[in-house]
Amino acid sequence: MQSVSKVMGNITMAFKVLDTFECECGQVVELIETPILGGPQKGQLMQYKKNCRCEDLKILEKIRQDNREQAKRKVTKIFDLHSLINPKLKEATFGSFRRDLPENTPEQNQSLSAAYFKATEYVKTFKLEEPKNLLFQGTFGNGKSHLAVSIAKAIRDKGYSVIFISTPKLLTKIRSTYNKNSEQTELDVIRHIELADLVVFDDIGAESTNEGWAMQKLFEVFDQRSGKHNVFTTNLSSQEFEAKKDLKRIFSRLMQDTEPVVINAKDYRKRHLKKAVSS
């Protein structure tokens, strides 16, 4: 049997540094050539990169990728499970938003462009630690819900938990939990809304929701969302909000830390909204 020092001596002699270079993993790596010590390939030369971290980084990157995909699945699940969204709005994206409708006046198209810009800016500058609210206001069918859905999807795709809610549907759902056969409680419905990084409340003040109970509920829900990111849309003008006591209370709650974006509206509305915001 050979002594240990003799074996080590043989290895040292056969051990050759072929090259030293900075590897793509960032390490200074030695390319080593050395004979294989045992097994069927004994005696053959093999090469390896000493200090190389490429394999480790590949494994780490794979773990990160898996985590990202898991997070994405999670936020997609939250969005799909808890959103209350009208079917025809489901496919809306920034890409399908029209800002150049031939039937519009140049001013109206300008208003659409400005709203589009606000919406994309909101997505670009979205930071959890700097909560911001947007209120899209304008008459029925002018694209505000389309923009709100686009925002929701884009923020979700950034990995944040987002819920899009048709406000009338939310109230119907809450009301349905009062039924003694209901599997969900009101708390079940509201808890997810409270926890989400962003909630879009679409169609606030729609006809069926203007009663006292509904207004009280909405006020509670909005209150829970204060200090977080929210996007609101409404068909109502500022005057319509001001006309009823309950609505007025909701409106002043909504406008805290909220930037209004008026789409396709006449000047007097804009002026009035600005006045309402600054007062």
Ligand SMILES: [Zn+2]
């Ligand atoms: Zn390397």
